[in-house]
């Protein structure tokens with residue numbers, strides 16, 4: 001990862017922040033793009049992924065200031081709970097605008113610079129809700145399903161440019177995003193316990209575990225993994241741990 005410039009959208013949040021630390025530990029140079037304000041420790045651009053013009057300015061400035069962009073981690077997303085009727089159409093539109101078109105906008109803005117990298121990579125943050133049906137997550141789940149399809153199609157388009165495109169599918173991770181869901185529940189602590197218990201491993205996935213997988217996909221040594229979805233999910237997508245005997 002030595003000196004690789006890694007742009008992380010949503011880098012001020014739980015998983016994004018862990019990615020920043022993993023890139024720093026690996027000798028790379030993380031740059032955060034987030035709607036929230038940053039701190040002085042890490043290069044930070046305050047930008048909303050719904051603002052295409054601002055993203056173009058940000059990526060151009062990153063490339064000018066740090067000389068290159070090697071990796072884009074599309075990670076900024078929002079969540080709303082509800083079934084198909086109780087989720088307002090405005091919330092459907094917001095989730096698609098941030099969670100899907102936000103990834104598309106950041107990708108379009110970063111591509112001219114990723115093409116100049118010797119080993120360009122895009123890592124898209126998906127979710128286990130793309131793979132398994134969970135109650136009251138219908139709008140969010142559809143955005144994550146779209147991200148996994150986007151990842152495969154984009155990977156095919158960008159093979160000729162030498163850019164890998166992959167997705168990470170985290171399980172339940174203890175971050176502000178999860179806290180916002182727990183806060184909306186009648187009993188916050190009971191909700192948190194349920195989130196841990198629903199993981200087949202019985203514990204939440206750590207943000208550092210997710211960041212470790214991001215680092216694997218961002219590593220210039222790894223040029224043969226593309227169009228893949230890597231689960232870091234404690235088995236929640238694909239296993240059932242109920243005893244059979």
Ligand SMILES: NC(=O)c1ccc[n+]([C@@H]2O[C@H](COP(=O)([O-])OP(=O)(O)OC[C@H]3O[C@@H](n4cnc5c(N)ncnc54)[C@H](O)[C@@H]3O)[C@@H](O)[C@H]2O)c1
Pocket residue numbers: 009010011012013014015016033034035036047048049050074075076077078098102125126127128169170171172173174175176177178
């Ligand atoms: N926490 C989980 O259990 C979990 C599980 C599966 C997948 N994920 C995915 O992981 C990613 C990160 O989630 P997290 O749990 O770290 O969330 P988080 O809420 O802790 O952080 C999200 C970050 O994105 C930023 N952001 C939100 N909207 C933005 C916008 N429009 N423009 C720019 N920045 C914006 C926020 O300011 C925040 O810093 C998301 O894609 C999420 O869907 C999370």
